[in-house]
Amino acid sequence: MGAQTNVLSNVLSSAVLxxxxxxxxxxxxxxxxxxxxxxxxxxxxASDEQGEILRFRGINNGRAKISSKLMMxxxxxxxxxxxxxxxxxxxxxxxxxxxxxxxxxxxxIPKKKSYRLKPATFSGPCKSNITIKIDGAIEAxxxxxxxxxxxxxxxxxxxxxxxxxEGDGTINGKGNVWWKNSCKINKSxxxxxxxxxxxxxxxxxxxxxxxxxxxxxxxxxSFQKCVNVEARNLLVTAPEKSPNTDGIHxxxxxxxxxxxxxxxxxxxxxxxxxxxxxxxxxNITCGPGHGISIGSxxxxxxxxxxxxVMIDTAVxxxxxxxxRIKTWQGxxxxxxxxxxxxxxMYNVKNPIIIDQNYCDQDDPCDEQESAVQISDILYxxxxxxxxxxxxxxxxxxKNHPCQDIVLQDIxxxxxxxxKTAKAKASCxxxxxxxxxxxxxxxKSDQLKQWYLKNEEEEEEDNIADDQVxxxxxx
Ligand SMILES: *[C@@H]1O[C@H](CO)[C@@H](O)[C@H](O)[C@H]1NC(C)=O
Ligand SMILES: *[C@@H]1O[C@H](CO)[C@@H](O)[C@H](O)[C@H]1NC(C)=O
Ligand SMILES: *[C@@H]1O[C@H](CO)[C@@H](O)[C@H](O)[C@H]1NC(C)=O
Ligand SMILES: *[C@@H]1O[C@H](CO)[C@@H](O)[C@H](O)[C@H]1NC(C)=O
Ligand SMILES: *[C@@H]1O[C@H](CO)[C@@H](O)[C@H](O)[C@H]1NC(C)=O
Ligand SMILES: *[C@@H]1O[C@H](CO)[C@@H](O)[C@H](O)[C@H]1NC(C)=O
Ligand SMILES: *[C@@H]1O[C@H](CO)[C@@H](O)[C@H](O)[C@H]1NC(C)=O
Ligand SMILES: *[C@@H]1O[C@H](CO)[C@@H](O)[C@H](O)[C@H]1NC(C)=O
Ligand SMILES: *[C@@H]1O[C@H](CO)[C@@H](O)[C@H](O)[C@H]1NC(C)=O
Numbered sequence: 001m002g003a004q005t006n007v008l009s010n011v012l013s014s015a016v017l018x019x020x021x022x023x024x025x026x027x028x029x030x031x032x033x034x035x036x037x038x039x040x041x042x043x044x045x046a047s048d049e050q051g052e053i054l055r056f057r058g059i060n061n062g063r064a065k066i067s068s069k070l071m072m073x074x075x076x077x078x079x080x081x082x083x084x085x086x087x088x089x090x091x092x093x094x095x096x097x098x099x100x101x102x103x104x105x106x107x108x109i110p111k112k113k114s115y116r117l118k119p120a121t122f123s124g125p126c127k128s129n130i131t132i133k134i135d136g137a138i139e140a141x142x143x144x145x146x147x148x149x150x151x152x153x154x155x156x157x158x159x160x161x162x163x164x165x166e167g168d169g170t171i172n173g174k175g176n177v178w179w180k181n182s183c184k185i186n187k188s189x190x191x192x193x194x195x196x197x198x199x200x201x202x203x204x205x206x207x208x209x210x211x212x213x214x215x216x217x218x219x220x221x222s223f224q225k226c227v228n229v230e231a232r233n234l235l236v237t238a239p240e241k242s243p244n245t246d247g248i249h250x251x252x253x254x255x256x257x258x259x260x261x262x263x264x265x266x267x268x269x270x271x272x273x274x275x276x277x278x279x280x281x282x283n284i285t286c287g288p289g290h291g292i293s294i295g296s297x298x299x300x301x302x303x304x305x306x307x308x309v310m311i312d313t314a315v316x317x318x319x320x321x322x323x324r325i326k327t328w329q330g331x332x333x334x335x336x337x338x339x340x341x342x343x344x345m346y347n348v349k350n351p352i353i354i355d356q357n358y359c360d361q362d363d364p365c366d367e368q369e370s371a372v373q374i375s376d377i378l379y380x381x382x383x384x385x386x387x388x389x390x391x392x393x394x395x396x397x398k399n400h401p402c403q404d405i406v407l408q409d410i411x412x413x414x415x416x417x418x419k420t421a422k423a424k425a426s427c428x429x430x431x432x433x434x435x436x437x438x439x440x441x442x443k444s445d446q447l448k449q450w451y452l453k454n455e456e457e458e459e460e461d462n463i464a465d466d467q468v469x470x471x472x473x474x
Contacts, residue, residue: 001350002458003350007080007255009013009039009284011050012399018128025399026167032129032368034143038244043200044289045236046413046418051128051194059387060148063312064441068103069103069104069105069106070101070103070104070106071105071106071108071431072094072097072098072105072106072107072322073107073108073109073110074087074090074091074092074094074107074108074109074110074115075108075110075113076093076094076184077090077093077097078093079091079094079113079115080088080115080156081090081110081113081114081115081136082113082114083114083116083139084116085116085303086116086117086118087115087116087117088116088117088118090124090272091115091117091120091122092120094107095107097121097132098126098130098302099123099124099126099127099160100126100127101126101127101128102127102128103128103129104128104129104130104131105128105129105130105132106130106131106132106133106329107130107131107132107134108133108135108143108428109132109134109136109138109167109168109169110132110135110136111135111136111169112136113135113136113137113449114136114138114139115136115137115139116139116140116141117138117139117141117154117155118143118146119146119147119149119150119153119154119155119156119195120154120156121153121155121156121158121161121224122155122156122157122158122160123156123158123159124158124159124160124163125159125160125161125205126160126161129161129162129163129164130160130163130164130166131163131164131165131166132163132165132166132167132374133166133167134165134166134167134168134169134170134171134211135168135169136169136171136172136173137168137170137171137172138155138169138170139172139174140154140170140172140173140174140175140195140197140217141174142174142177144177144178144181146467149197150195151192151193151194151195152193152194152195152196152218153199154173154195154196154197154198154217155171155197155198155199155218156200156201157198157199157200157201157203158199158200158201158202158203158367159202160203160204160206161203161204161205162204162205162206162210162338163200163203163206164206164207164208164209165206165207165208165211166207166208166209166211167207167208167210167211168210168211168212168213169211169212169221170211170212170213171187171197171211171212171213171214172199172213172214172215173195173197173213173216173217173220174215174217175194175197175215175216175217175218175238175242175245175273176215178194178195178217178218179242179243179245180336181246182194182243183216184243184244185241185243186212193218194217194218194220194244195216195217195218196217196218196219196220196221196249197213197216197217197218197219197220198213198221198222199218199221199222199224200221200222200223200224200226201224201225201226202224202225202226202380203223203226203227203229204226204227204228204397205227205228206226206228206229206230206232206236207229207230207232208229208230208231208232209230209231209232210232210233210234210236211234211235212234212235212236212237213234213236213237214235214236214237214238215234215237215238215239215242215245215368216238216242216245216298218243218244218245218246219244219245219246219247219249219267220236220238220245220246220247220248220249220265220399221234221236221247221248221249222250222251223249223250223251223253223256224250224251224252224253225251225252225253225275226253226254227253227254227255228254228255228256229253229255229256229257230256230257230259230260231248231256231257231259232257232259232260232261233259233260233261233262234248234258234261234262234263234328235261235262235263236248236261236262236263236264236265236269237262237263237264237265238264238265238266239266239344240264240265240266240289241266241414242266242267243266243267244266244337245265245266245267245268245284246265246267246268246269246270246271247263247264247265247267247268247269247270247289248261248263248269248271249268249270249271249272249273249280249352250270250271250272250273250276251272251273251274252273252274252275252276253275253276253279254275254276254277254278255277255278256278256279256280257280257281257282257284258270258279258280258281258282258284259280259283259400260282261281261283261284261285262286263284263285263286263289264285264286264287264288264289265288265289266288266289267289267290268289268290268291268292268293269284269286269287269289269290269291269316269319270286270292270293270311271291271292271293271294271295272282272293272294272295272306272309273296273297273304273306274297274302274303274304274305274306274333274414275304275305275306276306276309277305277306277308278307278308278309279306279308279309279310280309280310280311281310281311281312281314281421282312282313283312283313283314284311284313284314284315285314285315285317286314286315286316286319287315287316287317287318287319287346288318288319289315289319289320290319290320290321291316291319291320291321291322291323291324291348292311292314292316292322292323292324292340293321293323293324293325293326294302294306294309294324294325294326294335294338295324295325295326295327295335295358296326296327296328296358296360296370297326297327297328297331297333297335298327298328298329298330298331298332298333298372298387299328299331300328300330301330301331301332301368302304302331302332302333303331303332303333303368304327304331304332304333304334304335304372305333305334305335306334306335306336306338307334307335307336307337307338308337308338309337309338309339310338310339310341311338311339311340311341311343312339312341312342313341313342313343314342314344315343315344315346316343316344316345316346316351316384317345317346317347317348318346318347318348319348319349320348320349321348321349321350321351321353322343322345322348322351322352322353322382323340323343323351323352323353323379323382324350324353324354324355325338325353325354325355325374325377326353326354326355326356326358327355327356327358327371327372327374327397328358328359328365329356329357329359329365329366329367329368329370329371329397330358330366330369330370330371331370331371331372332370332371332372333372333373334372334373334374334375335372335373335374335375335377336373336375336376336377337373337376338376338377338378339378339380340352340377340379340380340381340382341378341381341382342380342381342382343381343382343383344382344383344384345382345383345384345385345386345409345412345416346384346385347385347387348384348385348386348387349386349387349388350384350386350388350390350393351382351384351391351392351412352382352391352392352393352407352410352415353392353393353394353395354374354377354393354394354395354396354402354405354414354430355393355395356371356372356374356395356396356397356400356402356429357361357395357397369399370399370400371397371399371400372403373400373403374396374397374402374403375403375404376403376404377404377405377406378406378408379405379406379407379408379410380408380409381408381409382409382411382412383410383411383412384408384411384412384413385413385414385415385420386412386413386414386415386423387414387415388414389414389421389423389424390423390424390425390426391412391413391414391423391424391425391427391440392407392410392412392423392424392425392427392440392441392442393425393426394425394426394427394428394429394432395426395428395429396428396429396441397429398429401428401429401430401431402430402431402432403431404431404433405430405431405432405433406432406433406434406435407432407433407434407438407441407442408435408436408438409432409435409437409438410434410437410438410439410440410441411437411439412439412440413439420439422439423439423442425440425441425442425443427442427443430442
């Protein structure tokens with residue numbers, strides 16, 4: 001009898017829970033509330049005739065698992081969504097409730113509403129899995145003084161496991177007021193930081209799907225110290241002239257897949273920086289902006305590591321760079337096992353580029369001994385048009401040349417106002433292999449020179465030969 005009582009009380013308490021939820025400021029998701037009973041081999045007992053509930057008795061051991069998925073809306077917590085009211089408090093209240101719920105939760109941000117938010121951090125760990133359904137709009141307040149405490153972030157999700165963020169809604173950073181005040185736009189202003197619109201920090205098993213992120217104050221979406229991430233069907237947009245508005249930034253994150261996404265902003269479409277490993281980007285449409293970047297790495301003599309990156313299937317249109325690896329002089333560490341493949345470029349200024357003398361500051365950068373070692377990089381099946389005469393540009397470190405760079409099936413031509421012309425390759429301090437038809441390619445006499453130069457033991461400081469630009473002749 002004990003087991004049976006147990007089932008009954010579990011089912012009853014679930015019914016009570018159901019009733020409470022449906023009748024208070026929660027609402028129930030019809031089909032999503034379910035009672036999930038696990039079968040066992042326990043024998044049926046005598047008094048099981050009546051009731052739907054006890055139908056399960058014979059196949060249940062009394063440890064009935066009640067898994068009801070609950071639904072709630074930010075509206076239930078007082079969020080107005082009128083585009084004017086500050087809804088931050090209501091969102092945080094809703095999060096607190098969701099995060100402490102023992103049952104899995106869908107938290108809705110209803111469509112046709114526009115919720116205004118100040119900087120907000122939604123922290124875990126949470127008691128159960130949460131799905132946030134963003135169907136409406138979330139907009140940043142334009143008041144810059146609201147960011148005094150932390151000028152680098154607007155919305156943060158932190159230390160949450162199994163979080164899903166999905167929906168047809170939009171997250172809008174209303175970045176214009178920040179762009180105007182950027183030193184890159186108005187040179188008479190001091191350089192300051194601006195917020196990243198949406199940051200996921202230290203999350204595990206994270207899915208972000210279908211949402212639109214636009215007009216971020218600075219970066220749009222940042223994955224920071226996360227593990228196991230899937231980002232699908234995202235649309236990320238900002239004007240080409242908006243400063244430092246990277247689309248998707250990946251830092252210190254392992255095992256991330258970015259799939260079916262379209263990014264066009266004023267900076268990198270995707271930037272992958274130190275501590276990131278096992279990064280896949282598949283079916284990406286990129287442009288305008290600065291292209292897909294590994295780096296920058298090694299700034300301020302930092303040690304950096306990026307490895308196992310696969311960029312597969314992309315259209316890159318009207319960007320300053322296509323696929324780029326950029327490092328500062330003086331760094332250390334490495335960037336290796338990186339593949340860029342099946343990529344079509346349209347009107348891209350530097351389609352394929354490795355820049356180990358990256359220097360994004362007003363003062364010139366000093367020449368330094370050390371460098372982030374770049375090795376094992378494959379460029380395969382990359383075609384299209386270059387907006388400059390140099391289609392392939394390898395400017396590698398003199399002291400730590402790029403190793404094992406493979407060009408395979410490359411066809412890039414120069415686009416001069418609709419007329420095509422040959423593109424060139426500039427290959428400095430790089431050890432490369434070419435497979436299939438490669439145009440423009442590094443010239444074999446340059447490889448020879450590289451070997452010779454390295455045997456010479458860096459005699460003098462000024463080798464003019466390695467500055468030569470070689471013309472492709474395929
Ligand atoms: C939470 O989600 C993870 C991954 O989908 C799943 O393995 C786990 O069973 C879920 N936990 C609960 C309590 O539903
Ligand atoms: C640039 O900033 C200066 C100093 O705040 C300001 O006076 C000027 O109007 C700004 N220029 C533009 C074009 O906004
Ligand atoms: C992550 O998800 C996988 C399967 O989706 C699951 O097996 C694993 O337990 C989850 N990890 C955490 C920390 O919940
Ligand atoms: C995301 O969008 C795709 C395509 O519109 C749709 O098939 C899918 O169901 C959506 N996913 C969610 C979780 O709404
Ligand atoms: C990518 O989009 C295509 C077409 O909409 C869809 O078939 C595919 O399932 C999507 N992939 C993922 C991982 O969402
Ligand atoms: C690639 O992603 C786009 C969305 O950016 C989608 O429309 C398209 O169907 C996807 N293609 C494939 C082959 O998955
Ligand atoms: C190189 O990276 C790919 C992912 O792009 C991974 O599958 C492969 O195992 C890595 N190779 C090595 C030697 O680590
Ligand atoms: C490239 O972008 C331009 C400007 O947005 C657009 O007009 C053109 O159709 C795009 N080309 C391709 C092939 O996507
Ligand atoms: C080369 O890449 C293009 C663009 O992604 C793709 O359509 C084509 O199938 C690829 N070719 C091969 C041989 O894989």
